[in-house]
Amino acid sequence: MRVMAQAKACAGKILAIKHSSRRVLRRIITENPAEGDSRMPRPDPDHETRLPDLTELSLDQLAALDDSVVANMIRVLADSRRDCADYQETFSNFDAAS
Amino acid sequence: MSAVDLRAVAVGEIDAIVISRLKAAKFSRHQLLLAALMRAAARSAAAVHAATLVPAYRLLAAVQMRDERLVRGLLALPQVGSWAVHCLSRLNAFPGEPERVSPLGADLGQLAVVACAAALRAGHPFDLDIPLRQGAVTFPTLGTARPGTRAEWEWGRACLDGRGGRVSSSVSTVPIPSGEPASRVSGRWSAIPRLSAVSAGLAVRFWLDDQDPYLDRFGLPRAVVDSDGLLAWQDRLAGSWSILARRHRRLAAAIAKVIGTLVPLAEPHPAQPVSSTTAAAFGAIGLSLPADALAMAEVLVHECHHSILDAVTDLMPLTGPGGDRLTYAPWRDDARPVGALLQGTYAQFGVTGFWRRQRRTGSARARLRGDTEFARGLNAVVPTAAELGGSGILTEAGQEFVGALQARTASWQAEPLPAAARELAAESELDHRARWRLRHLRPDPRDMRSLVCAWLADDQPAMPPTAVGVSVERRPAPPAGGSARSYLLMLRYQDPERFQRWVRHDGSPSGDERDHRQVDVADRALLCGNHAAAAEGYLRRIAAGADGEAWAGLAVVRQRTGPAGVAAVLAERPEVAADLHERLRLHGTPDPDRLAAWLAGPGEPPGQETRAS
Numbered sequence: 001m002r003v004m005a006q007a008k009a010c011a012g013k014i015l016a017i018k019h020s021s022r023r024v025l026r027r028i029i030t031e032n033p034a035e036g037d038s039r040m041p042r043p044d045p046d047h048e049t050r051l052p053d054l055t056e057l058s059l060d061q062l063a064a065l066d067d068s069v070v071a072n073m074i075r076v077l078a079d080s081r082r083d084c085a086d087y088q089e090t091f092s093n094f095d096a097a098s
Numbered sequence: 099m100s101a102v103d104l105r106a107v108a109v110g111e112i113d114a115i116v117i118s119r120l121k122a123a124k125f126s127r128h129q130l131l132l133a134a135l136m137r138a139a140a141r142s143a144a145a146v147h148a149a150t151l152v153p154a155y156r157l158l159a160a161v162q163m164r165d166e167r168l169v170r171g172l173l174a175l176p177q178v179g180s181w182a183v184h185c186l187s188r189l190n191a192f193p194g195e196p197e198r199v200s201p202l203g204a205d206l207g208q209l210a211v212v213a214c215a216a217a218l219r220a221g222h223p224f225d226l227d228i229p230l231r232q233g234a235v236t237f238p239t240l241g242t243a244r245p246g247t248r249a250e251w252e253w254g255r256a257c258l259d260g261r262g263g264r265v266s267s268s269v270s271t272v273p274i275p276s277g278e279p280a281s282r283v284s285g286r287w288s289a290i291p292r293l294s295a296v297s298a299g300l301a302v303r304f305w306l307d308d309q310d311p312y313l314d315r316f317g318l319p320r321a322v323v324d325s326d327g328l329l330a331w332q333d334r335l336a337g338s339w340s341i342l343a344r345r346h347r348r349l350a351a352a353i354a355k356v357i358g359t360l361v362p363l364a365e366p367h368p369a370q371p372v373s374s375t376t377a378a379a380f381g382a383i384g385l386s387l388p389a390d391a392l393a394m395a396e397v398l399v400h401e402c403h404h405s406i407l408d409a410v411t412d413l414m415p416l417t418g419p420g421g422d423r424l425t426y427a428p429w430r431d432d433a434r435p436v437g438a439l440l441q442g443t444y445a446q447f448g449v450t451g452f453w454r455r456q457r458r459t460g461s462a463r464a465r466l467r468g469d470t471e472f473a474r475g476l477n478a479v480v481p482t483a484a485e486l487g488g489s490g491i492l493t494e495a496g497q498e499f500v501g502a503l504q505a506r507t508a509s510w511q512a513e514p515l516p517a518a519a520r521e522l523a524a525e526s527e528l529d530h531r532a533r534w535r536l537r538h539l540r541p542d543p544r545d546m547r548s549l550v551c552a553w554l555a556d557d558q559p560a561m562p563p564t565a566v567g568v569s570v571e572r573r574p575a576p577p578a579g580g581s582a583r584s585y586l587l588m589l590r591y592q593d594p595e596r597f598q599r600w601v602r603h604d605g606s607p608s609g610d611e612r613d614h615r616q617v618d619v620a621d622r623a624l625l626c627g628n629h630a631a632a633a634e635g636y637l638r639r640i641a642a643g644a645d646g647e648a649w650a651g652l653a654v655v656r657q658r659t660g661p662a663g664v665a666a667v668l669a670e671r672p673e674v675a676a677d678l679h680e681r682l683r684l685h686g687t688p689d690p691d692r693l694a695a696w697l698a699g700p701g702e703p704p705g706q707e708t709r710a711s
Contacts, residue, residue, distance in 0.1 A: 051412055054129040055122045059159040059169070062133045074134040077127070078192050091375045091404040091441045 051077070099413050104495060107410055108444075108502035110403075110451050112348065117355045120409035124380045125174045127412060131182035131192075132173065138189040139206055146203045150227060154210035157224050161216040172216050175238050176359055176382035177312040181208050183378040184312065200311075204229035204251050208312065214256045215240050218263050218274060225257040230267055236309040241289035243272040291323070293332050293360070295339035300350055302339055305359040306331055307382070313361045316374040316384030321362040330387055331362070337391025338398060346399070346455055349448075353402045357383055369585060373397045375404035389593075392456070392467075396449055403448035404441055416440060416496035424570040425485065426534055428478035428527065433538045433570050436489050440496070443482045447503055450475025454510060463594055469519030470591040472510075477527050479507050519591075525654060526587045532653040532672045533581060536646035539673040542567035546674075550681050553688075553696065563671035563697045583621040583651060590625075601626050620651055629658045640679065640690050649676045652690060663698030664691055671697070 052073055054062070103116050136155060139147040162169040172178065185205050186192035207229040215237040217224040228235055233246040235254065245254060246269035254267040256274075263274035272286045290310075294303040307313050308323050323331065342350035359382035363372050371393065373385040383401035388394035410416070421437020429442055453475055457468025483504045486492060492500060545567055548560040589597045617625075620635025632655045639648035653668035667675055675694050682688050 051123050051126050051130070053122070054126040054133075057129060058166070059155065059162055062129055063136065063155070063159075065133055067137055070130070070133045070137055073130055074186075074192070077130065091377075091408070091438075091445065 099410065101495075101498065104410070104414075104499055105502045107406060108499040109506040110349075110448055112352045112406060114351065114355065117352060117406075120406060120413075121174070121355070123413050124179070124409055125170070128173050128179050128182065131179065131186060134192075135182050135186055135189070135206075138186060142189055143202060143206060146206050150203065150207045151209055153226060154207075154213040157213040157222075157226060158209075158216055161213070161220045161222045164222060165216075165220045168220055169216050172212055172238060174381070175212075176379035177238055177307075177310045178212060179381075180315050180376065180379040181205075181212075181312040184315075200229075200231060201251055204231065207253075210256075211235055212238055218258055218276075221258070223258050225255065225259070227253050228256045228265070230254040230265075231311060233267065233269070234309075235265060236290075236311065237274075238310060239290065239305070240274070241287060242309045243274060244286045244288075245270045245272045246286075291328050293335045295336045295343075297340045297343035298347075300339075300343040300347070300354065302335070302343075302350070302354040304335070304357065306362060307359050308362050313359065313379060313382055315376050315379060316361060316363060318366065318372055318374070318384070319364045320384075321364040321386065323362050327362075327387070331360075334388055334391060334394040338388075338394035341391060341395045341456070342398065345459060346395075346452060349399055349402070349452060352406070353398050356402050356405050357381060357398065359383075360385060362387065371397075373401055375401045375408065377408045380405060380409060395456075396452060396471075399452045400445045400449050403445040407441055407444045414495050415493050416499055417491050418493050418496075419491070420489075421491045423489075424538075424572060426531065426538075427482065428530060431534065431537075431576050433534075433572050436485065437491055439482050439486050439489075440492075440500070443479055443486060443500075444503070446475055446482075447479050447507065450479055450507070450510070454513070466516070466519060466522075466594075467591050469516050470522045473515050473519050473523035474526060476507060476511060477523055479503075480511065483507065522587075522591050525657065526584070528657060528669055529581075529584055529587055529650055529654050532650035532669065533584070533646060535671075535673045536649055536676055537573055537576070538570055539568040540571050541674050541677045542569070546677055546681060549674075549678055549697075553678070553682060553693075554685060559697055559699065562699060563667055563674040566671065566674050568673065581647065582617045583624070583647070583654075586617070586621070586625050597625075618647075618651075620648065624651060624655055629655050633659065637690060640676075641687055644676070644680055646676065649690070656691075656694075661695065664694040667694040667697045 057065075099116075099119065103119070106112065107116060136147070136151060139151050158169055158173075183192060185208075188202055188205060207227070210226050210228045214224065214226055214228060216222075218237065218240060230245070230247050230252045232250055233252075234242055234244040235256070236242040243265040245265050245267035247254070247267050248269065252267060254265055256265045257263070258274075262276055265272045265274065270286070275284075275287060275289075288309075291306045292303055293306050294301065296302075306323060306328070308320050314320055321327075339350070342353065361382055361384040363374070363384045363386045365371060365386040369389070371386050371388060373383060375383050383397075383405070385397050385401070388397055407416075417437050417440055421435050423436045424433040425436045425439065427434040427439060427442050429446060434442070450472060453468050453471040457465055457472050459465070460468070483500055487497070487500050487504065545561065545565075549566070552558065552560045586597065586600070589600070618635070618639075620632050620639065623629075623635055624632035633652065636648045636652040636655065639645045640652070649668070649672050653665070653672050656665040656668050659665075675690065675697060678697070679688060679690055679693055682693070
């Protein structure tokens with residue numbers, strides 16, 4: 001049931017984005033504020049979601065995103081990666097120093 | 099990602115819907131990286147942005163209008179992700195220390211190469227500047243053109259018009275074959291090879307990419323694959339796929355969906371296989387040519403689990419701060435940060451599940467291998483998952499994840515295992531753990547001084563060896579080639595025929611270059627079952643000087659011969675015995691067995707044997 005509800009919610013959001021102009025897209029983002037940051041999409045209710053869903057954006061739509069929105073998203077992603085040491089970037093069965 | 103999905107991933111029940119979500123998340127990440135890269139370049143590399151990135155982006159967008167799926171597939175490629183991360187790191191918009199072997203413009207210009215690949219495949223006319231490195235350019239999913247250049251780096255031109263596609267440099271022009279490129283190989287054009295297999299109605303297809311510069315990110319040199327090598331890779335895949343598709347359906351389906359590209363790596367030493375996954379290049383794995391079909395199946399399972407967990411952690415953090423404390427990972431020779439245990443534990447968990455199922459099939463020899471691998475997997479996963487659970491670094495979601503994994507392995511532990519498999523697994527594990535402890539653990543000097551004083555005063559030990567404090571030191575990696583003993587201990591169950599050949603030759607080369615290792619006489623005696631000679635050899639080496647390998651060998655042989663107290667000390671605290679031995683050299687050279695028996699304390703009747711040799 002939960003999966004179905006999420007799928008429906010996701011499909012609704014995708015449809016909205018597909019028919020959107022830059023204005024509509026910005027409204028979706030700003031009307032779903034994440035805690036502590038009004039420009040981020042709302043995270044999944046079950047668990048924190050680091051990434052916004054950008055799967056349905058065309059390259060033209062991607063180019064039309066506000067610089068500030070992209071900068072904020074990439075900051076979140078970069079911060080999460082900055083917290084990660086090298087060992088969380090490459091997973092191997094050998095010592096990279098060898 | 100729901101809690102239900104997270105638990106399903108944790109126990110390896112990964113279905114197509116979950117994988118689609120994870121792949122969508124990775125694609126979103128690529129989209130975001132590309133958007134950020136365009137903006138960062140406009141700010142700090144305006145000239146390159148205007149001259150290269152903007153036309154390339156426009157071409158990609160134009161092709162997307164014609165064929166959205168094609169462009170989506172290209173943007174989702176692992177080399178696009180690693181390229182974007184590399185460039186953003188160079189532009190300082192993303193953490194990381196990128197290699198600066200190429201001019202920034204050439205790196206950024208890779209988007210033009212991706213756009214050209216899209217346009218070539220869509221039949222969309224174009225004419226674009228592209229960077230050529232060392233006279234060549236690799237178009238993702240198509241192939242490599244080598245028009246040659248006068249300098250290491252040069253801007254060339256790629257186009258598609260009524261005369262077809264071609265790449266031009268200051269030296270020459272190379273036509274790009276149209277249509278299905280896989281079969282086209284000429285002097286200056288080589289298609290990226292594809293490996294494919296079908297078994298039990300399930301198909302898989304991988305790129306075997308030894309050319310793309312942005313896939314050369316796995317920490318070891320890539321191997322160049324020639325036509326004979328390609329046949330070997332195809333043969334391994336066919337064999338492994340037959341195993342996976344018929345007996346491990348769910349795993350096979352996950353592998354086919356998650357992994358799209360194999361990057362061939364060079365073995366650092368014969369019979370020292372390597373494999374790797376990198377977060378920046380989701381969908382690609384690096385690996386050396388596996389020894390056989392089972393080994394390839396195991397590597398695919400292992401790396402697929404790394405990729406899946408990496409995608410999960412893009413969506414939700416499973417670990418928090420505090421993961422830098424160094425600890426033991428049973429699958430690595432170096433000291434690992436505890437934060438890295440989650441990835442390793444999950445990959446080993448996947449492999450253990452693979453062997454759990456695999457061990458039920460095949461000949462007696464195949465079942466023994468499966469049983470032993472399963473036992474080794476459990477021996478590795480159970481303690482590391484427990485350490486993770488108590489580490490304090492897991493988030494709430496991480497606790498859920500590890501808890502589900504622990505519950506699943508607990509049920510596996512109840513399954514019967516042949517004694518022979520348990521022994522083989524335990525011996526390999528002991529050898530590895532003892533070597534690691536001797537290499538990386540430093541006993542507390544004050545504790546050791548009190549032990550020295552007690553020994554010299556002919557007293558009982560001031561404390562049991564388990565009470566001696568130890569600290570972990572990050573030591574340089576062991577030499578390439580690893581431990582011959584470790585390799586041969588595994589060969590006993592992985593390829594018993596070859597091992598027996600080796601024993602029959604008394605450890606001399608058997609005609610197989612993989613066996614041409616320098617094997618110490620004590621190791622040879624141990625592996626040939628001559629435990630008395632092995633112990634004598636190890637004791638001689640220890641007397642000659644600090645020799646961790648010899649102490650670890652003695653730990654293995656004393657498991658066979660006893661006494662039990664000595665065996666226990668050498669197995670559990672070899673670093674304490676070895677350190678004490680070194681400190682007492684000034685006072686004569688004590689017998690290691692006597693020292694270990696003293697450390698074991700008075701409870702142990704001298705001479706008691708653990709097991710008949």
